[in-house]
Amino acid sequence: MRIHLLGTAAGGGVPQWNCNCATCREARAGRGRVLPRSQSSVAVSADDQHWFLLNASPDIRWQIEAFPPLQPLAGKKRSSPIQSVLLTNADLDHALGLILLREGEKLFVHATASVRKSLTEGISLAPALDFFCGLAWICPPGELSPLLCRDGSPSGLLYEALPLPGKPPRFMKGKSSPSPGDGIGYRLVDEKTGGGLLFLPDVAGLPESVVQNLSHCNLLLFDGTFWSEHEMQEGGVGDFSAKDMGHIPVSGADGSLRILAQLQVPNKIYVHINNTNPMLMEDSPERATVTAAGCAVGWDGMGIVI
Numbered sequence: 001m002r003i004h005l006l007g008t009a010a011g012g013g014v015p016q017w018n019c020n021c022a023t024c025r026e027a028r029a030g031r032g033r034v035l036p037r038s039q040s041s042v043a044v045s046a047d048d049q050h051w052f053l054l055n056a057s058p059d060i061r062w063q064i065e066a067f068p069p070l071q072p073l074a075g076k077k078r079s080s081p082i083q084s085v086l087l088t089n090a091d092l093d094h095a096l097g098l099i100l101l102r103e104g105e106k107l108f109v110h111a112t113a114s115v116r117k118s119l120t121e122g123i124s125l126a127p128a129l130d131f132f133c134g135l136a137w138i139c140p141p142g143e144l145s146p147l148l149c150r151d152g153s154p155s156g157l158l159y160e161a162l163p164l165p166g167k168p169p170r171f172m173k174g175k176s177s178p179s180p181g182d183g184i185g186y187r188l189v190d191e192k193t194g195g196g197l198l199f200l201p202d203v204a205g206l207p208e209s210v211v212q213n214l215s216h217c218n219l220l221l222f223d224g225t226f227w228s229e230h231e232m233q234e235g236g237v238g239d240f241s242a243k244d245m246g247h248i249p250v251s252g253a254d255g256s257l258r259i260l261a262q263l264q265v266p267n268k269i270y271v272h273i274n275n276t277n278p279m280l281m282e283d284s285p286e287r288a289t290v291t292a293a294g295c296a297v298g299w300d301g302m303g304i305v306i
Contacts, residue, residue, distance in 0.1 A: 224270025
């Protein structure tokens with residue numbers, strides 16, 4: 001299985017268009033201390049020909065142009081090797097890219113009933129796309145099942161949805177109560193090699209039911225949104241805590257790094273990283289702490305084969 005990190009930042013990217021925090025300033029300065037990052041999305045394939053997107057960020061057009069395997073096939077006027085999109089939730093930074101894919105054939109989108117409701121009733125994304133390419137919704141399975149290509153043929157990958165603590169997106173406030181399926185992760189397994197990927201970019205908490213799954217992979221892509229619980233307030237750029245925004249912080253006694261450090265997983269990589277997170281600084285003590293724990297901070301264009 002080939003995994004390519006198209007984008008590794010949280011909503012807004014790095015630098016964020018209206019942010020002048022320390023990391024955004026460094027990203028703009030171009031000195032190499034903070035690499036610019038687009039918003040979180042991943043491409044996965046078992047054969048280098050049929051590709052699946054894990055979330056579709058608002059930066060998806062530029063991400064496709066930066067990764068030739070996702071570009072139109074040679075000899076065809078219009079085509080795409082992208083077979084379908086697997087959504088983890090209905091957040092704007094994960095779903096707005098669907099709008100940018102409207103010029104092609106019908107979009108095949110894997111999403112829970114809760115996510116479908118949010119995108120249909122909350123921002124009318126699904127009804128809007130019906131006037132262009134249209135959507136074919138697929139309910140992700142609760143156990144490992146074949147991930148099929150657009151034409152129904154096998155892709156060489158198996159996949160399943162993993163329930164995660166979560167809540168509806170902000171634009172559904174007052175319209176929907178928290179329900180199972182508001183947020184999920186995905187496990188993907190290569191049928192030939194047995195290599196496994198866990199994709200968990202939005203994790204509000206780590207109950208034992210989630211922790212038990214974390215070791216069952218060769219590559220873990222995990223929520224690295226915030227370094228600390230009150231990072232936004234302390235940086236003077238927002239009023240919400242990590243918990244308010246549905247993310248477990250990386251650091252602290254209840255943070256994710258303490259748990260990830262103990263996992264016997266070959267590749268543990270943080271993705272979906274907010275522009276305020278100090279571990280984006282290549283020479284920061286926070287980055288050194290992550291590296292010492294056997295983890296890595298993802299960057300756009302990073303590729304892994306398992």
